[in-house]
Amino acid sequence: MIRDKVVPASRASLARRERTGQKEIEGKAMNVVSVMAHQDDEMFCLGTMLKCKKRGDSLFFITITDGSKGFVQNPGINRKKAAAIRHREMSALARAAGGRYINLREHDEFLYDTPELRLRLIEALRETRAQLVFTHFHNDYNLDHVSTHHLVKQCAMHAPLPVLRTKSKPLSEAPAVFLIEPHGPILFPATHYTDISGEFEEKAELLLCHDSQERAMKAALGTGLKELCAKTAAFRGQQVGCAYAECFCPMEARGAVKTYQVLP
Numbered sequence: 001m002i003r004d005k006v007v008p009a010s011r012a013s014l015a016r017r018e019r020t021g022q023k024e025i026e027g028k029a030m031n032v033v034s035v036m037a038h039q040d041d042e043m044f045c046l047g048t049m050l051k052c053k054k055r056g057d058s059l060f061f062i063t064i065t066d067g068s069k070g071f072v073q074n075p076g077i078n079r080k081k082a083a084a085i086r087h088r089e090m091s092a093l094a095r096a097a098g099g100r101y102i103n104l105r106e107h108d109e110f111l112y113d114t115p116e117l118r119l120r121l122i123e124a125l126r127e128t129r130a131q132l133v134f135t136h137f138h139n140d141y142n143l144d145h146v147s148t149h150h151l152v153k154q155c156a157m158h159a160p161l162p163v164l165r166t167k168s169k170p171l172s173e174a175p176a177v178f179l180i181e182p183h184g185p186i187l188f189p190a191t192h193y194t195d196i197s198g199e200f201e202e203k204a205e206l207l208l209c210h211d212s213q214e215r216a217m218k219a220a221l222g223t224g225l226k227e228l229c230a231k232t233a234a235f236r237g238q239q240v241g242c243a244y245a246e247c248f249c250p251m252e253a254r255g256a257v258k259t260y261q262v263l264p
């Protein structure tokens with residue numbers, strides 16, 4: 001696994017939280033993790049993650065693939081070079097957000113569920129001591145997104161099980177998991193909304209770290225990441241009476257729904 005530097009904040013507080021037990025986390029700092037197929041897929045939960053950070057949470061970003069096929073503006077680019085660009089851009093975003101990035105570097109657009117990958121994702125969830133996870137909805141235009149959803153469903157459930165051994169110790173309980181809305185004409189049963197009016201500008205600024213995707217988006221759709229997010233967040237905000245919002249629904253899975261408040 002390729003890892004960027006650990007943000008120093010977390011070690012002592014993680015150990016303390018681990019000792020105190022996750023049942024006591026209501027009102028306390030949490031470890032918030034986005035698990036997405038590609039670098040930039042965090043765009044529909046990033047505002048909420050920034051809000052989490054304001055309440056003292058630690059942020060982590062996991063991507064399953066290397067993002068090497070995201071170059072409509074430069075189709076001839078080789079995989080290694082493309083993957084390096086995506087890694088650099090996502091690392092910059094994570095750093096600027098005060099978080100940490102873990103890249104599992106599977107083959108973009110050819111993501112398959114394998115025993116080896118499940119163990120690597122279980123380890124990543126354990127390593128981050130994940131308590132709140134954001135990932136893709138199960139119905140999505142991109143099969144990598146759907147595969148990531150199912151990997152998270154399985155691995156979040158398995159992360160507390162000692163029988164599945166990885167380098168880090170098992171989680172004390174499965175993390176809460178919330179799903180982000182997909183792009184496109186897909187019905188999404190939004191049940192939870194966060195007001196990100198105060199975080200929208202920072203979110204838009206951070207997304208510009210994905211320079212290659214800003215270019216790809218403009219080449220393919222004629223519009224950039226900020227415009228895309230602004231339309232969606234304004235639509236969701238209008239539904240709940242604020243300027244900008246992000247919306248989610250809980251993963252319907254054993255252990256993923258909590259009896260305590262997890263969203264900010």
Ligand SMILES: [Zn+2]
Pocket residue numbers: 037038041142145
């Ligand atoms: Zn994606």
